[in-house]
Amino acid sequence: MRLPPTIVTRAWRESSNLAQLLPEARTIASARTELRWITEYVEENMTDQAGKGMKVSDSDFQDKISRLCYLRGQKGVPLQYLLGSQPFGDSLDIKCRRGVLIPRWDTEEWGIKIAQGIRRNHPFFTTAQSDVDELTEEAGTDTYVSETETRTFKVLDLCTGTGCLALLFAEQLRAPMAKSVYVEGVDSSLAAIDLARLNRAINARAFEKYGTSVVFTGADIFYFDIASDQFDIIIANPPYVSEEHYYSPQYTTRSVRRFEPKQALLGGIEFYRRILQLAREGAVPAVVCEIADQEQLQDIVDECVDDGWAAGGMSDSAGVVRTIIAWRKELSGWSWMKQLIDV
């Protein structure tokens, strides 16, 4: 849609940088906020350079800002690629590079919801080890055996990309005493795995103190299997944009199509079929995946979720059905997920 000329003139009157940003930002207010972030970033960068003894002049500073504004507004380069990072979760700083999908706020939102839900409701996090030991002694060996044996809660993150979801779960899930959390991220793109490992190194401080470990592996999800009883939950943000939606500007914005990897976007039901197959084969009790919309949820539920599983969708705060939540009915410890389902 064309920008109203009044807005354009108003932006020009204020500053040329603001006007440059307008085509992508669409409103003066959001252009102003983006300009503030860009300025803050350049300022920080310049102080770093000055700290290293490099000479920084005021015109360099202005040039850098207007260059970034031009790239952002006129060329449509995503802000995260220009600034190099996106804050995520409570304290994570996720580096972003060309060729790897930028973390979205939708993903952050459901990730936090699910991780917090697990932390508050899953018996692994709610019962202290001593209680479990006591109970085991009382009840003999049968009932609590599985929980005493697995003192590690294992999360598998498929199509991890920047590693944002894996790191988010590592940050949010804090294991109680004498237990630990293990998160494995898998992606088929080498660039993504490199970036994810870099992100792990940068953000290690957020989860290391709780004894959590994160591992990133390069593998194509269609060409590997997982052993039985390995993981407690599979999370994934697989490519889910359909061909039709990808080429329609109504759905997918120009900037996303131009700058973000097609490989991380174009996909569909085959991914969900594979993820749920992996969950079945590996006897994983719960699966949470990001999805495109209500329609896709219906397709997945109809085709891939069989008896023995309960499934439902959860909306994001923009009101779009954003995740599918599925768990095995017969296993205890996951039925609380019912509260999260609203579709």
Add this chain to the structure above:
Amino acid sequence: MSMFRAVVRPLAPPIRKPCAARLFPVSRYFSTCLEEADYKLHPQLLAKAQSLRTARDKLSKSLTDDGYDPEKALEQARLDGLASNLAKYEQFVPTLDDLHKLSVSEDPEAIELRVDVLEEMDDIKQQLHDLTNRIKKALVSTHPFASYPCILEFRPGVGGAEAAIFAKDLMNMYVSYCTLKKWRYSILNANEISGADGITEGLLSIEESGAYERFRFEGGVHRVQRIPATESKGRVHTSAAAVIVLPQLDSGGEDSTEAERSFAPGEVRIDIMRARGAGGQHVNTTESAVRLTHIPTGITVSMQDSRSQHKNKAKAFMILRARLAEKEHAEKVAHERQSRSLQVASTDRSDKVRTYNYPQNRVTDHRCGFTMYDLDGCMDGTSLEAFLDRVEEWAQEEEMKNLEITEKHL
């Protein structure tokens, strides 16, 4: 302090009372009580202090019997000071009475010692004066948020762009004060206006425990008189900006969902800037603004400072909690005041608390009548301390008066 001229303006012309004036030259300006009250506690206050001491003894007994409880221990530590001061007080009072008897007796030996006795009496009176002040201070109920960090909120009042500029100046003043004090602070949100160096809303979080107590009386309307940067004809304008002091109940750090959890589901409506169309992987929006509406009270908080929507939400919840707590407290205080039907000056946000007059290089606090001719020093935070001290002193006197009136009415 000696670098500038400080003027203390008494509320009423001082009444010269020779004997009191010689002993306590400062208090004659402010104190309305009798001279004896300066070093002796009102019997009812004494009784109250003694009852608090017995409460402390019970508390320490329960601490040793029932095991450690941090809240109780804190309360005990608070009362410990009172108890030791009270013990000293009780020790000094009979000594003073004895000395007084000695000083008025006509015994030749006593007459010989009279000079020493009078000197010692002066000394003891001075000490008693300090002790009574300390005891009174402990009796004045401490503010429930006193030990919390705080959030200062700045809003321009009348005066357009100039008021927005002044709001920013005020925020900078507190920022420099915090830098001087080496306190940790962060600017949570600053909505800048276009075209001038001002703000339409500013939120400054000061992460120092006890900051709320320090800045408690900064809340109110701050008035500025100067030639604005936006003025072309060189006329002096008067504009104003409001400062609101809120207690910071959550750290907003480690576990950011803490504040959100304290609300019932459905109590707060969360609005986000909706992404166009499908959302998710289809779009990559940088729009991260969040608006919260607390439905029962209608309070709204919007936040768009950070690039992370999650962080904006966490911050917004923190501010919402702070606002609600402040509101609740203000209502409670108002209710108490009403029920006592006391006619005392209110110590909270009265109108116009301070004036910053640039042409005269003058800052005046309207509550304690303190004027300082060092505006630059005040604006860069170096002599703000003096104001904070003066206002606190004034507030304490008000509260003590309040306390005495209450006791008399009992």
